[in-house]
Amino acid sequence: MVLTVLLCLIPVLPLVAPVQYYTLDTPLGKVTGLHLTLESGATIYQFLNIPFALPPVGELRFKKPVPAERWRSIHDGTEHGPSCPQEIPAATKVILQNTELSEDCLHLNVYTSGGLTTTANKSVMVYFHGGAYLTGQSQLYDGSGLALNGDVIVVTANYRLGVLGFFSTGDSVAKGNYGLWDQIEALRWVKNNIRSFGGNPDSVTIFGQSAGGFSVSLLALIPENKGLFNRVIMQSGAFSSAYAVNEKPKDFAITFSYLAQCKNMQTSQAMLDCARRLPLDSIIPTQKNAIRMAMLSPGSLFHPSCAPVIDGELIKQDPMLSVKNSSSDVYTFFQSLDVMAGCVDGEGSLINFILPYMEDTFGFNTSAGVPTSVLRSYFARMIAEELYNNKSNVLKAIVDKFGSSDNEIQARKIVQLYGDIFFYVPMIKALDLHASDNTESKTFQYLFSEQNPLPVSGMPPPSWFPWAEHGADVMFLFGLELMEEMNVPMSSSIKGFVMQFRTYLANFAKYGDPNRGIGDGDRWPEYDSVNRSYIDLTASSISQHQSMYSDRVKFWETDLPRIASTMVTGGAASLTTVRWIGPIILFINYLFWFMRM
Structure with a gap:
């Protein structure tokens, strides 16, 4: 996710005294x-x-992280460290406190409030940033406001990204998932050290948005993580989404190795050795070109190039297969955790990076809406090809359901479709699996519908995009104070709403229940797989509802599979007439989504 403003509160907090310094002892020094x-x-x-x-x-x-060693002198924790190697978007780079890139980036930040004593025993919230597994840094997310308002300790951590974090040959030579192992190592650090900062190592909640949401949802399916955290908040990302896992890692490893001009690509070991020897300044450009090439392959809409993989060790099989087995240790661990999951009501805002580059091909102006030809020739076609074996009746059903002759309405329907496929339906699947027959822990769902006054993931045309864009909840959660300092119009109701949102999440982290101390009118109902209760969060009202987007969810869960099971003829022929468009648009989609998210 690209944040067009810096979520760093040091210069904007209303200070009454100059910044002072504080030194404490930890097990590492x-x-x-x-x-x-x-x-x-x-x-x-x-x-x-x-x-x-x-x-x-x-x-x-390309190895698992090795725990930090004890340092002898006093460690300077007064400034942010470098970001992990990546291509930082220009809008973000100009506002970072530290713009350095380094492989020496496995650092974290700790935020707390009140008296700093080892006996405070505060609950801990550990945040992993988004960015499509390719970009992002912990320094963008200042946890001071959440720590103060929620009376919790907030930890934000870096993890390896892109090739350096997720290079995999698809076998035991280079298993991948180094970025996930980094997240686990950060949680081990919290377990062993957070008491020095007044934290309770036995009350830890992990949370993250987008790629961070996918990450924490995957961590919740790894039984070996038992004892590292108790609760999970998945924001705009669930393990059941196609964006959570790369199912074809070796294809990308071969492409990357070829573009890196590796002399020997005959074996996995040769590709790994070559990648390990590459100078850092060549990795990111090569990675970018490899992603471009990967986007030209069929089906890449549903297969991220750099992402967690099924490695047989950390992720032993398809996440959905693991958690659906009620006798598995994965299922048992997942159900032992309190789980909260939520999305913004405009997750499909991500298509605003794509649409301008389709205009010439399809002959439209994004600001005025989108024609049905875009739905038929790209979105519906890709879903029919990838998920339903190229069946023409599936394509027709999707167009019938989401098509419109009005370009503005059509644009909104495509936004909804995109959100359904990659965010809403996967979230509901994950929550159903957690809540079903679960008497051990609690489940909660939210929809965040408050529009952000500052752009986060793009500039949706206001004429047809009426929702909160992807990442809006994170902007409010971490950026209220900054928006105030920038003189962004902030009503008292918005400020109160943000405090309420922070309180909900902090209560969940502390008690496993967001409702502690909340009035009856704003109570958050528990989720179950029958009623699917959730809360809709806006500044004007906080309201309880059931079965989010029920008509659309029913279409994807029930209607379309039934239609797909009907015998048809001529499916492949009916779709190949527009096949030439796919590779071009796929390239545009992932290039701009991955590079700018």
Whole structure:
């Protein structure tokens, strides 16, 4: 996700005194952080750039992280560290406190408030950022406001991205998932060290948005993580989505190795050795070109190039197969965790990176809407090909359901379709699996419908996009204070709404129930697989509902599979007439979605 503003609160918090410094002892050594006193009298502590693993360089590149070693001198935790290697979008780069890129990036930040004592025993919330597994950095997400409003400790952590985080040959030579292993190592650091900051290592919630949401949902299916966290908040990302896992990692490894001019590509070991020797300054350009080539392959809409993989160790099989087996240890672990999941009501805003590049091909102006030909020739066709074996009756059913002769209405329907396929339906599937016959833990769902006054993931045409865009909930969760400092119009109802949202999430982290201390009118109902209760979050009202987008969900869950089971003839021929468009648009889709998200 591209944030067009910096979520860093050091310069915008209303301070009543100059920034001071505070040094504390940890099992790894002393660390100095920032001590901020606010006008309200509240205090904030920030300990930044704390290493949780050794630099993954040399022989440690493409290996599991090695825990950080004890440092001898006092560690300086007063400034942010470098980002993991990536292509940082220009709008983000100009506002980062630290624009350096380094493989020595496995660092985390700790935010807390009030008295800093080892006996505070506060619940801990560990956040993993989004960015399509290719971009992002922990320094964008300042946890001070959430820590203060929720009386929790907030930890944000980097993890390896792109090729360096997820290169896999699809076998035991290069298993991949290094970025996920980094997240687990960060959680191990929390388990072993957070008590020094006043945290309770036995009350830990992991949360993340987009790729971070996919990540934490996958971590919730790994039984070996038992004891590292108790609760999970999945924001705009669930393990049941096609964006969660790369099912064809070796294809990308071969493409990357070819573009890296590896002399020997005959074996997995040769490709790994070559990638390990590559200089850092050549990895990101080569990765970008490899992604471009991968986008030209059939079906790439449903197969991210750099993402977690089924490695037989961390992720043993398809996540949905694992969790559907009620006798498996994966199912048992998942149901032992309290789970909250939510989406914004405009997840499909991501198509706004795609549509402008389709205009010449299909002859339309995005600001005025989208013609049905885009639905028929691209979105519906890709779904029919990838998920339903090229059946023409499936394509027709999708066009009948989501088509419109009005270009503005058609644009909105495509947004809904995109959100359904990759976010809403996968979220509901994950929640159903968690809530079904579960007497051990609680399940909650939300829909975030408050539009963000600042753009997060693009500039949707206001004439036909009336929703909260992808990432809006994160902007409010972490960026309220910044928006105030930038003089963005913020009503008292918006400010109160953000405080309520933070309180809900912090209550969930502390008690497994967002309702602690909440009035009856704003109570959040538990989710079950029958009623599918959820809460709709807006500044004007917080309301309870059931069966989110029930008509559309029924179409994807029931109607379309039934239609697909009907015998048809001529399916392949009816779709191949527009096959030439696919590779072109697929390239555009992933290039801009991955590079700018």
